[in-house]
Amino acid sequence: EVQLVESGGGVVRPGGSLRLSCAASGFTFDDYGMSWVRQVTGKGLEWVSYIGWHGGRIGYADSVKGRFTISRDNAKNSLYLQMNSLRAEDTALYYCARSMRDWGDHYYMDVWGKGTTVTVSS
Amino acid sequence: EIVLTQSPATLPVSPGERATLSCRASQSVSSSLAWYQQKPGQAPRLLIYGASTRATGIPARFSGSGSGTEFTLTISSLQSEDFAVYYCQQYNNWPPWTFGQGTKVEIK
Numbered sequence: 001e002v003q004l005v006e007s008g009g010g011v012v013r014p015g016g017s018l019r020l021s022c023a024a025s026g027f028t029f030d031d032y033g034m035s036w037v038r039q040v041t042g043k044g045l046e047w048v049s050y051i052g053w054h055g056g057r058i059g060y061a062d063s064v065k066g067r068f069t070i071s072r073d074n075a076k077n078s079l080y081l082q083m084n085s086l087r088a089e090d091t092a093l094y095y096c097a098r099s100m101r102d103w104g105d106h107y108y109m110d111v112w113g114k115g116t117t118v119t120v121s122s
Numbered sequence: 123e124i125v126l127t128q129s130p131a132t133l134p135v136s137p138g139e140r141a142t143l144s145c146r147a148s149q150s151v152s153s154s155l156a157w158y159q160q161k162p163g164q165a166p167r168l169l170i171y172g173a174s175t176r177a178t179g180i181p182a183r184f185s186g187s188g189s190g191t192e193f194t195l196t197i198s199s200l201q202s203e204d205f206a207v208y209y210c211q212q213y214n215n216w217p218p219w220t221f222g223q224g225t226k227v228e229i230k
Contacts, residue, residue, distance in 0.1 A: 035219075037166075045158075045166065045209055047219040059217035095165055102172055108156040108213050110177060112165040 002026040002111050004096050009116030016086050020116055022079040022096030030054070030074035033099035033107055036081050038092035039115075046092075049081065050099060050107070064090075086120045093117050124148050124212050128222035134230035141197040143225045145210035150190045154214035157186055157195045160224075161206045169208075170195065197227070205229055 008020040022034070036048040049070040050059045058070055069082040079096050094116055097109035125148040135141045145155065153173040158166040168177040170186035173193055183198040197204055210222040 044223050045160075045211070045221040047211075047217075047221065050216070050219075061218045100171075102154065102213070106154045106213050108154075108168065108171040108211070109158075109166075110168045110171070112167070114165050 002098075004098065004111060004113035006094060006096050006113045006116035009094065009118045011119045011121060012086055013122050014087060014120055016120070017082070017084045018086065018118060020081040020083065020094055020096075020118070022081075022113060024077045024079065024098070027098070027111075029072075029077040033057070033101075034072060034079045035097045035099050035109055036070065036079075037095045037097055037109070037112075038090075038118075039095070040092045048094070051079070083118070086118075088120050091118060091120045123218060124151060124215050124220050126210050126212055126220055126222035128208075128210060128225045130225060131223070132226045132228060134228050135200050136230045137202060138199050139230075141200055141204075141227055143195040143197075143208055143227070145188075145193040145195070145222050147191040147193070147212055149215075151212040151214035153189045154212060155186075155188070155193050156211045156213065157184075158209045158211065159204075159206045160209065166209065200227070 003025045005023045033052045035050045051070045067085045071080045096113045098111040099107040100110040127146045129144045155173045157170040160166045174186045185196045207224045207226045
């Protein structure tokens with residue numbers, strides 16, 4: 001069974017740091033790009049970051065650029081999101097999602113984890 | 123950044139009826155558009171990609187159409203399990219990939 005399991009969420013003070021992890025199973029992890037998407041409670045979805053299968057292609061939303069760093073360890077079938085300088089507006093449920101190539105350089109998200117909650121509060 | 127506008131925000135529908143959801147892009151996204159369903163307390167679930175291709179295991183009552191800037195998700199005969207929030211997402215231009223604000227399909 002294809003599965004993504006996020007962990008690492010918690011409560012952190014503004015300005016603090018947190019590292020999220022996503023453990024993948026049931027598929028060949030290094031064949032796929034991966035993304036992080038977040039959702040504020042009761043609100044819509046916001047794409048946060050993407051990393052290519054070999055880590056060579058990376059992108060961020062403007063809202064997190066310079067503060068968040070995406071990475072992966074293909075040997076451990078794991079995806080990470082290092083979050084620094086956290087703000088109250090980063091409070092959300094963070095999902096990891098597998099990115100499937102459609103055509104050319106275009107990827108949609110076909111498998112999602114259940115998410116891990118990040119709360120930034122003093 | 124490409125802005126996706128979904129309408130309506132809320133769609134009251136009776137079971138067995140057809141539901142038509144709209145997604146409009148601020149500029150062309152070709153056919154690089156996906157639809158997701160999200161139920162309370164659950165992760166999003168991919169329904170449609172490439173504007174019109176059903177994902178694996180998605181019932182035939184779900185169909186997508188459109189290209190460029192205008193897209194539609196149609197649920198031909200609503201079942202009880204279809205009442206949920208639906209999001210469109212473009213993956214033609216990045217970063218960022220962007221989502222619409224969602225359409226809630228509720229029981230009429």
